[in-house]
Each structure stands twice: as C-alpha cells, then as structure tokens.
Amino acid sequence: MATPDTRTQLLDAAEHLFAEHGYRGTSVRAITKLAGANLAAVGYHFGSKAELMAAVARRVIEPINAAQCAGLDKLLARTPDPSVSELVEAFAGPLFDQMSAGGEGGSRTSRLIVTILGDPAEEARSWTGPAEDTVRERYLAAFARVLPGLSPEELWFRIRGILAVTAVDRIEVHHQPSPGCTSPVAGEAARRWAITFLTAAMSAPPTRT
Amino acid sequence: MATPDTRTQLLDAAEHLFAEHGYRGTSVRAITKLAGANLAAVGYHFGSKAELMAAVARRVIEPINAAQCAGLDKLLARTPDPSVSELVEAFAGPLFDQMSAGGEGGSRTSRLIVTILGDPAEEARSWTGPAEDTVRERYLAAFARVLPGLSPEELWFRIRGILAVTAVDRIEVHHQPSPGCTSPVAGEAARRWAITFLTAAMSAPPTRT
DNA sequence: GTCTATAGAACGATAGAC
DNA sequence: GTCTATCGTTCTATAGAC
Numbered sequence: 001m002a003t004p005d006t007r008t009q010l011l012d013a014a015e016h017l018f019a020e021h022g023y024r025g026t027s028v029r030a031i032t033k034l035a036g037a038n039l040a041a042v043g044y045h046f047g048s049k050a051e052l053m054a055a056v057a058r059r060v061i062e063p064i065n066a067a068q069c070a071g072l073d074k075l076l077a078r079t080p081d082p083s084v085s086e087l088v089e090a091f092a093g094p095l096f097d098q099m100s101a102g103g104e105g106g107s108r109t110s111r112l113i114v115t116i117l118g119d120p121a122e123e124a125r126s127w128t129g130p131a132e133d134t135v136r137e138r139y140l141a142a143f144a145r146v147l148p149g150l151s152p153e154e155l156w157f158r159i160r161g162i163l164a165v166t167a168v169d170r171i172e173v174h175h176q177p178s179p180g181c182t183s184p185v186a187g188e189a190a191r192r193w194a195i196t197f198l199t200a201a202m203s204a205p206p207t208r209t
Numbered sequence: 210m211a212t213p214d215t216r217t218q219l220l221d222a223a224e225h226l227f228a229e230h231g232y233r234g235t236s237v238r239a240i241t242k243l244a245g246a247n248l249a250a251v252g253y254h255f256g257s258k259a260e261l262m263a264a265v266a267r268r269v270i271e272p273i274n275a276a277q278c279a280g281l282d283k284l285l286a287r288t289p290d291p292s293v294s295e296l297v298e299a300f301a302g303p304l305f306d307q308m309s310a311g312g313e314g315g316s317r318t319s320r321l322i323v324t325i326l327g328d329p330a331e332e333a334r335s336w337t338g339p340a341e342d343t344v345r346e347r348y349l350a351a352f353a354r355v356l357p358g359l360s361p362e363e364l365w366f367r368i369r370g371i372l373a374v375t376a377v378d379r380i381e382v383h384h385q386p387s388p389g390c391t392s393p394v395a396g397e398a399a400r401r402w403a404i405t406f407l408t409a410a411m412s413a414p415p416t417r418t
Numbered sequence: 419g420t421c422t423a424t425a426g427a428a429c430g431a432t433a434g435a436c
Numbered sequence: 437g438t439c440t441a442t443c444g445t446t447c448t449a450t451a452g453a454c
Contacts, residue, residue, distance in 0.1 A: 006437080022329040024233040028430065038439055043431060045437090111329075117380050118327060120231040120320075157402045160380050164373040171326050171369050193366045196416040204409030207401050215419080237448065247421055252449060254419095 007045045009035040015056045019112035023053055023119050050123050057116050057127040060109060067094035068135050072142060084146055085199040088162070091139050092198055095166045096191040114167040143202065150206045162198050216254045218244040224265045228321035232262055232328050259332050266325050266336040269318060276303035277344050281351060293355055294408040297371070300348050301407055304375045305400040323376040352411065359415045371407050 004012070013035035017026040028042050028049050035041070046052040071090030075082035082090075095113065116127050136159060143155055150158075169190060213221070222244035226235040237251050237258050244250070255261040280299030284291035291299075304322065325336050345368060352364055359367075378399060 020329065022233070024231070025329055027428075029428085038437095039430095040432075040439070041437085049430065114327060115329070118323065118376075120229065120234055120324070120379075153398070154402050157377065157399060158406055160377045161374050161403075161406055163380050164377045165370050167327075168366065168369045168373045170329075171372050189362070190366060192416050193363050194370075196413050197367055197370055197410045200413030201406045201410035204405050207405040236446080238446090247419095248448095249421070249450080250419085258448065 006035070006037050006041055010037055010041060010045060010052065011056055011059060014052055015060065015112060016108070018053060018056060018115055019108045022115050023121060023124070028052075053123075054127055056112075058129075060112055061116070061128065061132060064094045064097075065131055065135055067097070068139070072135075072138055076142065081146060082142065084143075084203045085195070087139065087142055087146065088199045088202055089195050091159075092162050092166060092194060093191070095163075096194065110167060111170050113163075114170045117163060118167070147202070154207060158202055161201060165194055165198055168194070215244070215246050215250055219246055219250060219254060219261065220265055220268060223261050224269065224321060225317065227262060227265060227324055228317045231324055232330060232333070237261075262332075263336055265321075267338075269321055270325070270337065270341060273303045273306075274340055274344055276306070277348070281344075281347055285351065290355060291351065293352075293412045294404070296348065296351055296355065297408045297411055298404050300368075301371050301375060301403060302400070304372075305403065319375060320379050322372075323379045326372060327376070356411065363416060367411055370410060374403055374407055377403070 010031060014026070014031045017031055017034065020026075029039060031052070032039050032041055042049060042052055046055055068091055071093070072087075075086055075090055096110065116124065119127075140152070140155060140159060143159070144150065144152070147155065219240060223235070223240045226239055226243060229235075238248060240261070241248050241250055251258060251261055255264055277300055280302070281296075284295055284299055305319065325333065328336075349361070349364060349368060352368070353359065353361070356364065
C-alpha cells in the first residue's frame with residue numbers, strides 16, 4: 001500500500017492521541033508531530049481542532065453504527081422475537097470490536113468512545129450526530145418489546161448503562177492481580193464478560209416504585 | 210453559620226467546576242473568581258492546581274469510602290451471609306448519595322467521580338489513594354464468597370462495571386423523552402434503577418470459557 | 419493571609435511565501 | 437498542498453507589597 005495522505009495520517013494520529021489523553025489534553029502540535037505533518041496542516045484540512053475531533057468521531061462511530069443497525073435488522077427479520085442476550089450482543093458487540101484500521105485493538109476505540117461521550121466540554125455535544133440517536137431509539141423500541149413493564153425512562157437508563165460498561169476499561173484503578181491477567185488478554189475477555197454482565201442487567205425485572 | 214474561610218470556599222468552587230467542566234477544562238482563575246478569592250489564593254492554600262484537585266478528591270471520596278466500609282462491616286457482622294443485592298447496595302449506594310455539604314444532589318458528586326476516575330491525565334492516577342483500593346479489595350472478597358465459580362478477573366471486571374454504571378448520568382445523549390422525565394427526579398430514581406440493574410448484573414453466572 | 423503584577427510557557431489560528 | 441513565522445490569547449505559578 002502507498003503511504004497514506006496527510007489527511008489520513010492526521011486522523012490516525014488524532015484518534016490515537018485523543019483516545020490516550022482526551023480532547024483538551026491533546027494539542028494540535030502533538031497531533032501534527034505524530035503525523036509527521038506541519039502545524040498548519042490541521043487548519044488547512046479540517047479548519048480547526050474541534051472540526052478535526054468531529055471528523056475523528058465520525059470515522060470511529062460510523063462503522064459501529066452501521067454494525068449495530070445491521071445486527072438489529074437481522075434480528076428483527078427473523079420469525080422468533082430476539083432474546084435480550086441477542087439484542088445486547090448486537091448493540092454492545094460492535095462497541096467492543098476492534099477498529100478496522102488499527103491493530104491496537106478495541107481498547108483504544110473504547111477509550112475514544114469515552115472521550116466522545118464523556119467529555120464535559122460544550123463542543124462535545126456536536127461530536128455525535130442524529131444517526132446515533134436513531135440507532136439508540138430503534139434499540140429502545142426493540143428492548144421495550146422484549147422487556148414489557150419497563151418504563152421508557154428506566155429502559156433508557158439501562159441503555160445508557162450499556163454504554164457506560166462499554167467504557168469500563170477506561171476506569172483505571174490500582175490493582176495488582178496475583179498472576180498473569182495481562183491487559184491484551186483482557187481485550188477479548190472483556191467483550192464476553194460485558195455481554196454476560198449486561199444481558200443479566202437488562203433482563204432484570206422493573207424496579208418497583 | 211459564619212461565612213466559611215477562603216480555603217473551604219476554594220474547595221467548594223473547585224468541586225463544582227471540576228465536576229462541571231473536568232480538570233483541564235477548569236482554570237484556577239475560574240475557581241478563584243467563583244470562590245470570591247484572589248488568583249493567588251490557590252497557590253497559597255494548596256500549592257498548585259493539581260494539589261487542589263487532590264484535596265477535592267479526598268474530601269469527596271473519604272465519606273463515600275467510610276460509608277462503603279461501614280456498610281460492609283454491618284453486613285459481615287450478621288449471621289446470614291449477605292445477599293448480592295445487599296452487597297451492591299452497600300457498595301454503590303454511597304456513590305449515589307448526595308454530598309453532605311451540597312444541596313445540589315448526587316448528580317454532581319457522580320460527575321466528579323467520573324472526573325476523578327476517568328480523567329486521562331497522568332496526574333489523575335494520584336487522586337485516589339490506597340484506602341479506596343482496600344475497600345474494593347474487601348468487596349471483591351465479599352462478592353467472591355457469595356458468587357462462587359467466578360474468576361477473580363471477571364469479578365474485578367464486574368466491580369469496575371459498578372463504578373462505570375455509577376457514572377451513567379455523565380453520558381449525555383441527545384434524547385427528548387416524550388413528557389416530564391426531568392433530571393432532578395432522575396437523581397433519586399437513578400439510584401434505585403442502578404441497584405436493580407447492578408444486582409442482576411452481578412448475579413449473572415460466570416461467563417463460560 | 420490577601421492582594422497586584424508579571425514572568426514564562428503553551429496554546430489555537432492564520433497570513434503569506436513557495 | 438505544504439511550509440515558516442508569528443499574532444494574540446490563556447494558562448499556571450510566583451515574587452513582593454501590604
């Protein structure tokens with residue numbers, strides 16, 4: 001393959017650094033340096049740091065969104081209603097799958113999702129678009145059919161809970177596990193653990209009021 | 210009550226702003242302005258912005274830690290073994306309870322916890338101390354007794370899942386719920402929804418390997 | 419203990435040559 | 437499309453008067 005153009009290299013570098021140090025913790029200077037590009041390249045290709053972040057977010061979220069959508073379509077086309085476990089896997093699975101481009105695995109993607117969803121900056125609200133909301137609304141409706149008796153508000157809370165657990169590897173606590181337990185192994189294990197965890201959580205009966 | 214001293218007002222202002230805009234998104238200038246203090250007051254009372262953040266974190270986390278510890282002691286002193294639900298409530302409950310000082314409710318505390326646990330900055334690793342780890346280790350052991358067959362690694366993942374769900378209100382997604390559903394109501398409701406959600410999640414059988 | 423004033427560094431953005 | 441150079445801003449930290 002030929003060397004990627006400057007624009008792509010900027011996106012790659014920005015994705016890496018935004019995931020590692022957050023939006024505010026990453027300077028345009030650091031991005032252009034890692035990309036081997038000039039400082040002014042960000043302004044030329046994207047207009048501003050914020051618009052670069054928006055482009056990074058779009059590139060990361062789009063395939064996840066598409067996979068979530070396709071998974072739901074597949075489940076809904078079937079004759080038997082989807083199970084809670086199948087819905088959880090279709091929704092959360094793509095969030096854990098590793099990026100197509102990077103060889104670094106889903107851990108980085110997961111951390112970037114947290115940066116996008118959890119950044120307290122005002123600009124962060126524009127990093128996600130209406131497409132993501134549409135997918136979540138569709139899953140909300142699908143879960144509502146399989147989980148009758150759950151109020152829309154509590155169901156919405158639970159769907160946000162899925163997103164929160166997706167980001168669990170961002171929570172870094174001091175812990176020295178006895179042996180092994182290396183993080184690269186945890187990447188794929190975390191995906192399966194999360195499905196187990198979330199399927200049980202979503203299946204819980206409604207909270208009595 | 211007399212007006213609090215400058216030091217306390219700085220802590221209050223910093224807690225508020227760090228929760229709202231994150232560590233990097235909050236300037237010392239904004240903190241001193243909100244506290245009605247001088248710019249140099251932070252340097253005098255705390256030494257630096259980072260040490261101020263550490264003091265804020267200590268003040269927020271300490272009572273939570275104490276409550277978690279007391280709750281566990283109470284449960285372990287009893288003759289019947291604690292249930293998963295009781296352990297979840299003893300661990301997650303204090304995380305949702307509102308701060309003693311603020312009238313703004315637990316939502317702000319919850320967002321501050323995310324800032325402390327989720328901030329990608331390097332300094333953030335020193336905001337939590339060994340006391341928090343000790344509490345989590347104790348809960349790990351308690352959960353391990355009630356949930357046999359679960360590997361320590363998966364159990365650790367689930368405990369981090371509790372922390373993640375605690376932060377669920379930080380995940381702001383565009384969603385216009387049909388009627389009502391105002392956020393002040395969600396503060397107390399979220400606490401109960403989370404207990405339901407997490408009890409079911411923790412009780413899930415081990416992931417088959 | 420509290421203030422003013424400022425040092426010193428890093429940042430985002432951009433003008434203009436090539 | 438890529439570069440150099442720089443402008444203007446904002447930040448933390450601190451010296452020193454009161």
